[in-house]
Amino acid sequence: MQLFDVYPLYDITPVKGKGAYVFDKEGNKYLDLYGGHAVISIGHSHPAYVNSVTNQVAQLGFYSNSIKNPLQQELANKLEKVSGIKDYNLFLCNSGAEANENALKVASFYTGKDRVIYFDNAFHGRTSGVVAVTDNDNIKAPFNQNHKATKLALEDTETLEEELKKGDVAAVIFEVIQGVGGLDEASSAFYKKIAELSKQYQSAIIADEVQSGYGRTGDFFAYQKHGIRPDIISIAKGMGNGFPIGGVLIDKAIEAKTGMLGTTFGGNHLACAAGISVLEIIEKDNLVENAGKLFKYVEEKASEISQIKKVKGRGLMIGLEFDFPIAQLRKDLLYKHQIFTGAAAANKNLLRILPPLNLQKQHFDTFFKALKIALD
Ligand SMILES: Cc1ncc(COP(=O)(O)O)c(C=O)c1O
Numbered sequence: 001m002q003l004f005d006v007y008p009l010y011d012i013t014p015v016k017g018k019g020a021y022v023f024d025k026e027g028n029k030y031l032d033l034y035g036g037h038a039v040i041s042i043g044h045s046h047p048a049y050v051n052s053v054t055n056q057v058a059q060l061g062f063y064s065n066s067i068k069n070p071l072q073q074e075l076a077n078k079l080e081k082v083s084g085i086k087d088y089n090l091f092l093c094n095s096g097a098e099a100n101e102n103a104l105k106v107a108s109f110y111t112g113k114d115r116v117i118y119f120d121n122a123f124h125g126r127t128s129g130v131v132a133v134t135d136n137d138n139i140k141a142p143f144n145q146n147h148k149a150t151k152l153a154l155e156d157t158e159t160l161e162e163e164l165k166k167g168d169v170a171a172v173i174f175e176v177i178q179g180v181g182g183l184d185e186a187s188s189a190f191y192k193k194i195a196e197l198s199k200q201y202q203s204a205i206i207a208d209e210v211q212s213g214y215g216r217t218g219d220f221f222a223y224q225k226h227g228i229r230p231d232i233i234s235i236a237k238g239m240g241n242g243f244p245i246g247g248v249l250i251d252k253a254i255e256a257k258t259g260m261l262g263t264t265f266g267g268n269h270l271a272c273a274a275g276i277s278v279l280e281i282i283e284k285d286n287l288v289e290n291a292g293k294l295f296k297y298v299e300e301k302a303s304e305i306s307q308i309k310k311v312k313g314r315g316l317m318i319g320l321e322f323d324f325p326i327a328q329l330r331k332d333l334l335y336k337h338q339i340f341t342g343a344a345a346a347n348k349n350l351l352r353i354l355p356p357l358n359l360q361k362q363h364f365d366t367f368f369k370a371l372k373i374a375l376d
Helices: 045-059 072-081 097-112 129-131 157-165 188-200 223-227 269-284 287-303 327-335 363-373
Strands: 014-018 021-024 028-033 090-093 115-117 149-152 169-175 204-208 232-235 245-249 308-314 317-322 348-352
Touching: 028 097, 028 363, 045 269, 072 090, 072 269, 090 097, 097 169, 097 204, 097 232, 097 245, 097 287, 115 157, 149 157, 157 169, 157 188, 169 188, 188 204, 188 223, 269 348, 287 317, 287 363, 327 363
Parallel strands: 115 149, 115 169, 169 204, 204 232
Antiparallel strands: 014 021, 021 028, 090 245, 232 245, 308 317, 317 348
């Protein structure tokens, strides 16, 4: 049987990971400045994480959500403590798309409304509701076309109010810093306006922190810098350091009803053990702080390279905008210098850097040295 062929693949087969590095089957060592799409938060094969996951699978890997699983509450408590957010409840699921899909459902149940506002260049996932609020027609099948979804431009408060005024908007969903779209971030004034208008017209606001959350930007959640309180926050990627786990943080004012949401695998024992271990390591090793302070160093190093026009993002969610399309540069970095980086869908000149949160200056020194050679 062949695999359903949907991914463009690099001709590399990683078989091992350690910290900020992965190793292929020939023993070549690669610096991972992409973290497998921003997933690797605490570094590959962190020993404490390996221990926790190993011990848990030896004990009990899975049982369904029909029994008590105290690990779920332990994860919720730890997340509250490490993130600093208060008065939310946690629903556990398995991926970013599923987190957003559930976030939209909760908003719709809560408001009794059915239309969703999203923004230019947004990416919220590939399942039916969330692909409908993703700005990429190539990944929407006819089946996905019938959701009530309205796309707006960031910073356009006037149209936002006109749309909310119509009274049928269940939610406004946004990535606080866009990932796939190319690292754009609206102003605090705009985020505050979304919050204010949503309250006025009884819609919910959903912060998609699937990529920007879990410490990546130097705050636990990227929205925390903007002085807003989302009704719903979706999380995934860095949460399990590669173990598939996602979640929805739901304001306590929104009441749960039995059967309102559900999943077979979500919140299973092994996923919780991975999630708890990630939070313990983020806390113990001050990884949020580490992510925050490295950005300045990257800006300094980038200023020495004339072809870099702009450094976008925050913390370790970085976009280097060049004055030319970077597809070939990315390949050179990978095949000639053994460095993984990422690209953006909406901006062909943007090189994305999403490394593990325990990266050090020396790794950026290696990167910028290689970048200079590649550019020459
Ligand atoms: C901001 C954002 N939301 C949602 C998703 C979807 O997550 P998943 O691929 O885990 O379904 C992604 C994935 O890249 C993302 O970047």
